[in-house]
Amino acid sequence: MTLEIPEVVINRLPVYARALAALAMDGETVVSSQTLGERLDVTPAQIRKDLSYFGRFGKQGRGYNVLGLLAKLREILGLDRKWQVALVGVGRLGQAIAEYGGFEPQGFQIVAVFDSDPAAVGTTVNEVVVRDSEELDTFLRQNPVDIGVVAVPAHAAQQVVDRLVNAGIRAILNYAPMMPHVPLDVAVRNIDPVLAMQSMTFYIKRQDLTGAK
Amino acid sequence: MTLEIPEVVINRLPVYARALAALAMDGETVVSSQTLGERLDVTPAQIRKDLSYFGRFGKQGRGYNVLGLLAKLREILGLDRKWQVALVGVGRLGQAIAEYGGFEPQGFQIVAVFDSDPAAVGTTVNEVVVRDSEELDTFLRQNPVDIGVVAVPAHAAQQVVDRLVNAGIRAILNYAPMMPHVPLDVAVRNIDPVLAMQSMTFYIKRQDLTGAK
Numbered sequence: 001m002t003l004e005i006p007e008v009v010i011n012r013l014p015v016y017a018r019a020l021a022a023l024a025m026d027g028e029t030v031v032s033s034q035t036l037g038e039r040l041d042v043t044p045a046q047i048r049k050d051l052s053y054f055g056r057f058g059k060q061g062r063g064y065n066v067l068g069l070l071a072k073l074r075e076i077l078g079l080d081r082k083w084q085v086a087l088v089g090v091g092r093l094g095q096a097i098a099e100y101g102g103f104e105p106q107g108f109q110i111v112a113v114f115d116s117d118p119a120a121v122g123t124t125v126n127e128v129v130v131r132d133s134e135e136l137d138t139f140l141r142q143n144p145v146d147i148g149v150v151a152v153p154a155h156a157a158q159q160v161v162d163r164l165v166n167a168g169i170r171a172i173l174n175y176a177p178m179m180p181h182v183p184l185d186v187a188v189r190n191i192d193p194v195l196a197m198q199s200m201t202f203y204i205k206r207q208d209l210t211g212a213k
Numbered sequence: 214m215t216l217e218i219p220e221v222v223i224n225r226l227p228v229y230a231r232a233l234a235a236l237a238m239d240g241e242t243v244v245s246s247q248t249l250g251e252r253l254d255v256t257p258a259q260i261r262k263d264l265s266y267f268g269r270f271g272k273q274g275r276g277y278n279v280l281g282l283l284a285k286l287r288e289i290l291g292l293d294r295k296w297q298v299a300l301v302g303v304g305r306l307g308q309a310i311a312e313y314g315g316f317e318p319q320g321f322q323i324v325a326v327f328d329s330d331p332a333a334v335g336t337t338v339n340e341v342v343v344r345d346s347e348e349l350d351t352f353l354r355q356n357p358v359d360i361g362v363v364a365v366p367a368h369a370a371q372q373v374v375d376r377l378v379n380a381g382i383r384a385i386l387n388y389a390p391m392m393p394h395v396p397l398d399v400a401v402r403n404i405d406p407v408l409a410m411q412s413m414t415f416y417i418k419r420q421d422l423t424g425a426k
Contacts, residue, residue, distance in 0.1 A: 007254065007412075014411035041220065077411055078418035085410075093313075096306035101367065102390035102407045146417055147410060154314065171413040173406060177315035187416040189409035193386060194315045196402035197298075197360060198227035198290055199220075200384040203400040204359055205291035 009050045013077055015040060016047070020070040032063040079107060086112040086140060086169070088133065088160050089151035090125050093175060097151055098126040112145060116156075133160075140167035147171045154178045161188075222263045226290055228253060229260070233283040245276040292320060299325040299353060299382070301346065301373050302364035303338050306388060310364055311339040325358060329369075346373075353380035360384045367391045374401075 019039050023031055033044035040047075051057050051069075054076055058064040074080045085103070087094055087110050098110055113125050116133040123130050131139060148164035150157055150172060157176035164172060165186055172188045174180055182188050232252050236244055246257035253260075264270050264282075267289055271277040287293045298316070300307055300323050311323055326338050329346040336343050344352060361377035363370055363385060370389035377385060378399055385401045387393055395401050 010415050011408075011412045013415070014408045017411070018408070076415065078414040079411060083410070083414060083417075091309070092305045093309035096304070096309055097406075099305065100390065100406070103410070106407050106411070108407070108410055147413065171410075171417050173409055173413070177313065187413040189413060191404060191406060191409065193310075193313070193362075193404060194319050194321070195224075195227045195231070196386055196404065197296070197316070197321055197384075198230070198292060198319070199224045200360065200386070200400040200402060201291040201296060202223050202226070202289065204296075204384050 005053050009053060010077075012042070012046075012050055013073055014079075015042075016050075017070060017073040017077065017079065020064075020066055020073065023066050024070060028066050030063045031066055033058075036064070082107045082109060083147055084112075084145040085110045085147045085149055086114065086136075086145045086164070087125075087149045087151060088114045088136065088164070090115045090117075090120050090123075090130055091151065094151035095125055097149060097175070098128070108147070110149075112139065112143065114139075116152075133163075136163050137167050140164070140169065144168055147173060150174045150176055150180070152176060218266050222266060223290075225255070225259075225263055226286055227292075228255075229263070230283060230286040230290065230292065233277075233279055233286065236279050237283060241279050243276045244279050246271070249277070295320045295322060296360055297325075297358040298323045298360045298362055299327065299349075299358045299377070300338075300362045300364060301327045301349070301377070303328045303330075303333050303336075303343055304364065307364035308338055310362060310388070311341070321360070323362075325352065325356065327352075329365075346376075349376050350380050353377070353382065357381055360386060363387045363389055363393070365389060 016036070019036060033047040037044040037047055057069050057072065085108050087098060090098065090113055098113065103110065110126065110128060113128045113130045114133045114136050115121060115130050120130050121132045148169040150160050152160050154176045157174065157178050158180055161172055161174065161180040161182060165182060170186050172182065172186065173191065174188060175191045179190060180188060229249070232249060246260045250257040250260055270282055270285065298321050300311060303311065303326055311326065316323065323339065323341060326341045326343045327346045327349050328334060328343050333343050334345045361382040363373050365373050367389045370387065370391050371393055374385055374387065374393040374395060378395060383399050385395065385399065386404065387401060388404045392403060393401060
């Protein structure tokens with residue numbers, strides 16, 4: 001266990017991996033921490049420090065081997081395999097998530113879908129049959145998945161998270177506008193558009209004040 | 214202009230503000246950086262350093278005045294006023310965004326909605342009439358809004374972003390699975406569930422390896 005690696009470092013690794021994949025697509029074979037940093041708005045020193053948690057990459061003054069570092073990051077993050085995902089909630093948001101084109105190419109496959117609405121149960125969403133949420137525990141114990149995605153209303157979300165955790169899931173992506181409580185050994189990420197908006201108003205406000213329109 | 218404040222610091226301020234609001238709701242009047250840090254998984258030193266960009270808060274050994282710091286953060290971020298939002302794209306995702314309950318209580322009001330589908334134009338989404346995307350430029354120049362939300366397919370997203378920027382918008386929340394290019398004076402935040410998932414697989418993978426199931 002390498003508990004000493006800060007979560008913020010882990011959160012940056014997928015961003016590095018994505019940038020390296022783009023560089024590889026462009027035919028680049030070597031990249032400096034300077035160039036990588038400029039693409040990502042991260043200081044070169046930060047990139048070098050983040051990567052140093054996982055060993056020695058690149059040679060002084062030579063930069064990183066693009067494909068080599070990409071392969072290593074994919075291995076560290078577990079992106080070199082497939083991950084199975086269960087989605088709970090198939091309202092408009094849940095359906096949009098099920099149809100989101102970004103997951104499958106990155107190895108995330110929605111293999112189970114649940115909803116508590118009798119009208120939704122038995123229908124199919126992106127070729128997966130919607131099961132009754134009542135069956136969630138039983139089904140996931142018999143058919144373990146890696147990640148749970150929560151797309152239910154805020155008032156129902158904590159209960160759904162608890163059930164996913166009880167069914168053995170250790171990673172939860174939460175779209176409900178609330179912060180779920182989870183045990184320490186469960187990873188949770190909240191899709192939080194309000195925080196994203198609130199971090200932008202600082203900049204618009206400043207432009208208003210300085211008259212830079 | 215206070216350009217020297219790192220963007221990551223700005224991104225943390227709304228999180229602090231939210232935690233302070235929760236503490237105020239619980240009737241707490243004073244909070245230490247230690248306690249605040251424990252709630253947020255941030256070190257007390259980081260909190261003190263982040264806040265130091267904006268002046269002196271709290272007294273040594275006494276902690277922060279909850280309501281006082283909250284009011285100051287809200288002022289810094291511009292959360293003490295209303296912000297007008299334009300939404301582009303009213304497919305399933307766009308409709309889910311329009312109906313998302315988290316925006317309005319935080320001062321973000323969707324006042325204009327656009328779509329290029331003739332079947333959608335003229336319908337209403339959350340009491341706002343859907344306008345033809347062709348009218349976007351003209352309408353937004355006459356009725357300026359603060360923030361643009363992009364909920365169109367990836368292949369159409371850059372064009373929509375360009376049009377929002379040309380219409381004067383300086384803050385964009387992008388839900389499309391791509392990274393839009395914007396001028397330096399435009400803030401953009403990407404809702405990126407894949408990066409969120411990829412930062413969790415590190416932890417599940419590790420648990421698999423160590424047998425901690």
